[in-house]
Amino acid sequence: MVTAQDYGEFETAWCPGCGNFSIRKAVVKALVELGLPPHKAVFSTGIGQAAKAPHYIRVNTLNGLHGRSLPAATGIRLANPELAVFAESGDGCSYGEGGNHFLAAIRRNVDITYIVHDNQVYGLTKGQASPTTPQGQQTKTQPHGAPSAAFNPVAVAVTMGASFVARGFAGEIDHLAGLIAAGARHPGFALIDVLQPCVSFNKVNTYAWYKERCYALGDDHDPTDFGAAMEKARQWGERIPIGILWKSDRPAFGAGAKAPLATREPDMGALREIIEGYA
Amino acid sequence: MGASAVNIVIGGEAGQGLVTVGEFLSRALVRAGYAIVVTQDYQSRIRGGHNTFAIRADSAPVVAPTEGIDLLVALSAETLDIHRSDLTDRALVLADAAHGLAGLPGLAVPYKELCPKPLYENMAALGVLGALLCLDPAWITGLIAEKFGRKGDEIVAANSQVFAAAMDWTIAQKAAFACLPPPEARGRRVMLHGNDAIALGGLAAGVDFCSFYPMTPGTSVIQTYIDHADRMGVVCEQAEDEIAAVIMAVGASYAGARPMVSTSGGGFALMVEGVSLSGMLETPVTIVVAQRPGPATGLPTRTEQADLDLVLSAGHGEFPRAIFAPGSVEQCFHLSYRAVDAAERFQSPVFILTDQFLADSFRDVAPFDLDSLPPVARPLTAVPDPAGYERYAVTGDGVSPRLIPGFCEATVVLDSDEHTPDGHITEDLGVRVTMQDKRMRKHDGLAKAALPPDVYGDPDNATLLTCWGSTLGAALEAAQALREKGEKAAVLHFSQVWPLTPDAFMPVLGQARRTVMVEGNFAGQLARLVRRETGYVFDGRVNRYDGLPFTAAYILERL
Missing domain, CATH: 3.40.920.10 (Pyruvate-ferredoxin oxidoreductase, PFOR, domain III)
Incomplete structure (x- = not known):
């Protein structure tokens, strides 16, 4: 029986009031719900405040480079299909520096649960615009407003035929935990974009701002209806839907190892025959 | 002839x-x-x-x-x-x-x-x-x-x-052309090019993961793995770019795969952050860099030996590495095997520096003796005290016990930030120094295990043609031609260009009458490296950078 205590208690380097605390709670709740012991879960993260998350949960961790949480997670999953693989990072790391990997991960559909802390700003580097900052929103480095249109990760994922696309809110911990557990159970790439306030650098999209707007999708939303999924993925402003936006039964990536590579030894007899074949 | x-x-x-x-x-x-x-x-x-x-x-x-x-x-x-x-x-x-x-x-x-x-x-x-x-x-x-x-x-x-x-x-x-005389008896031979042999050496060492982005002349290493992937159980995945290719390899290595990555200079330039990551995470990766002339796109299908400086210093910060430079198809096999072992043993990025000429050069070789290969270092799947396991435990030789996650109750934590012995992020500057010292101690082990250059012929009072990598054959033939003219000549060939072994080769250089570094680049990169490390200055240099491989005639004309 796995309990929240198995995942430990840690001191963090996060700002008081940061949405990361709630996301951490939701992640642990999901892991407990999944019954995953810490040594069977792996978290691959990039760089940023969100990417520090697995330092504050007792799990296998590869805290790698900025933008690269997905390639490392892909390598882990392809080498050992028995591990539950999560990738976790912020919006700048995931959609900016790691943009190409995001597109490739959707195409591959490797069994990875991707948790993106989306606070629409670069926090650790102190407040620059991120790919999801609304166009026109002022920051210290974009004093005339973010000049480019915002990236909509969930709409892009739905358009590309990702197999599981969800949006959560850090202020709704139980709901978010349910999304993470559902994403982990889904056999394939699961994107969970988590709306999250940045108490230090985003003065627009605050807790109150989200609380007022976010609403949970009910049974009337059919996540297998592409048109409905696109409509909900694009809804923003006065009303913001959270929940599973889109789901499909696209087959998961099939070209990885069928058993952990770590316990295999090369077949020298076969290799001898292969070498002889070069005569 | x-x-x-x-x-x-x-x-x-x-x-x-x-x-x-x-x-x-x-x-x-x-x-x-x-x-x-x-x-x-x-x-x-x-x-x-x-x-x-x-x-x-x-x-x-x-x-x-x-x-x-x-x-x-x-x-x-x-x-x-x-x-x-x-x-x-x-x-x-x-x-x-x-x-x-x-x-x-x-x-x-x-x-x-x-x-x-x-x-x-x-x-x-x-x-x-x-x-x-x-x-x-x-x-x-x-x-x-x-x-x-x-x-x-x-x-x-x-x-x-x-x-x-x-x-x-x-x-x-009835054309007048002399038949080839019957061949010397040499036993059974197979036909391989250098990149085939690198992949086969990797397979022998247990390489089971290849993530790649296509780039000539590095691709044919991967193609050889792909040709045998189903039979040998190798996971091969074409990545979206070289950055992903190398980082996937690091991830796979963490999870217990033995990865090999192959590219050329331009692709390797993109992999550089991953090399530094491998150094910091102490996660083994073997990287083949098949050189072609640069800068930038250069001559995409021709040969050169101008990426030694790049590979030697690739990656921000300081961390240990080894660089092998095979001079023949046989060496491609054996050094590839050795590179995978060195990467595993010293938990570091290890490189095989080849080039287009050797990559594409088919040769006849005796089938490799798989029974005489030494065992390859392996990571752990269990530890005696899972609760107290530390991925980066401080040890005398700098090599920490490397556990693969998922096989016992210990959790394995790796961090690209400076970290404590248990792998967690730290800004304790004392820990920083302890950990950097620990990582760099692995250099001493790599240096002790390094292959000294091979001496061909008697260097005493001779013209000593010094070279590395694929230049070996042409240098041997040039030395032979000099001897046939009555001049004393020998060859000193570096099949490993980092770490260097000055204690082994300085006496050889000292014996020679005249030393000439022969290398396929403009600047004389190995000559400069030897000078940096030992102070030794070669008497002469022969360089080639027109995209073609060395021949004996090319060397002899420039001595």
Whole structure:
């Protein structure tokens, strides 16, 4: 029986009031719900405040480079299909520096649960615009407003035929935990974009701002209806839907190892025959 | 070159099948017992242009390409103009009768008459070559049956008929060309190019993961893995870019795979952050860098040895590494095996620095003795005290116990930030120094395990041709030529270019009368590295950076 205590208690380097605390709670709740012991879960993260998350949960961790949480997670999953693989990072790391990997991960559909802390700003580097900052929103480095249109990760994922696309809110911990557990159970790439306030650098999209707007999708939303999924993925402003936006039964990536590579030894007899074949 | 040897050059446009003719003939020669060195020169295009496939074949061992052409197979009219000045005194040109011989000695081959369709011209060319070399036709007809067997008996028969007709036609011409003498007995041989051998060495060492982004001339290492992936259980994945390729390899390595990554300079430039990550995470990765001339896109299909500086310093910050530089196809196999082991043993990025010439150079080699290979270091899947496990435990030699996650109750934590022994992020500057010292202690182990350069010949009071990587064969032949002229000459070859082993090679340099560094770059990168590490300055340098491999003649002209 796995309990929240198995995942430990840690001191963090996060700002008081940061949405990361709630996301951490939701992640642990999901892991407990999944019954995953810490040594069977792996978290691959990039760089940023969100990417520090697995330092504050007792799990296998590869805290790698900025933008690269997905390639490392892909390598882990392809080498050992028995591990539950999560990738976790912020919006700048995931959609900016790691943009190409995001597109490739959707195409591959490797069994990875991707948790993106989306606070629409670069926090650790102190407040620059991120790919999801609304166009026109002022920051210290974009004093005339973010000049480019915002990236909509969930709409892009739905358009590309990702197999599981969800949006959560850090202020709704139980709901978010349910999304993470559902994403982990889904056999394939699961994107969970988590709306999250940045108490230090985003003065627009605050807790109150989200609380007022976010609403949970009910049974009337059919996540297998592409048109409905696109409509909900694009809804923003006065009303913001959270929940599973889109789901499909696209087959998961099939070209990885069928058993952990770590316990295999090369077949020298076969290799001898292969070498002889070069005569 | 004596009559025991022949240098055959097949020239034509990309897409004309010159590689098919070249590979068929090379394989037939190897099966017949001859030694070969193949040099492939091609342009960065799919059709047209001018490409060559050169086979130097000998009844005795041969180690390098040569320049003079004895048999020139001209599949295009342009081939004659380009190679006219390279023909030896005894050379014959084999040209299409439709183009003519342009006044050169040779045979105007009536391809139209010999072939029912242009598709069969390759077989006709093989028939002409087989007859001139007095090769037993069974070597070629056997290959035809193997290569076309699955297309049906009719195709095999049609190809064999064209081959036999071309042989008969050639014999009837009574062309004056000395047959190859019977080969020296050397036992069974196989035909491999350098990149085949790198992949096979990796397979022997247990490489089971290849993430890649295609780039000439690094791709053929991966292609060889892919060819055998299903049988050997290798996971191969084409990544979205080189950054992903190397980071996937790091992830897979963390999870217990033994990865190999292969690329060329430009792709490697993108991988550099991943090299630094491998250094910090202490997660083994073996990276093949098949060099081609830069900067930037440079000459994409030609050869050079100008990425030593890049590979030596790739990655921000300081961390240990090893760099191997094979000089022959045999060394490609054995150093690839050794590189994987060194990466695992020292938990560091390890490099194999090869180049387009060696990558594409088919040679005859004895099948590798798999039974005599030493065991490869392996990570752990269990630890005695899972709760107290520390991935980066501080040890005397800097090597910490490397546990693979998922097999016991310990969790394995890796961080690209500076970290405590248990892998967690830290800004404790004392810990920083402890951990950097720990990582750098692995350099001492790598240095102790480093291969000293090989000495060929007696260096005492000699001209010592010093080189690294694929330049070995040409240097050996140049030294032999000097000795034949009565000059004392020897070769010092670095098959590992980092860490260096000055205690082993400084006395050799000291014995020589004159030392010359021969390397395929402009700046003299290994000469500079030796000077940086030892203060030693070579008496002379021979550099080549026109995109072509060294030959003995090239070196001798510049001594």
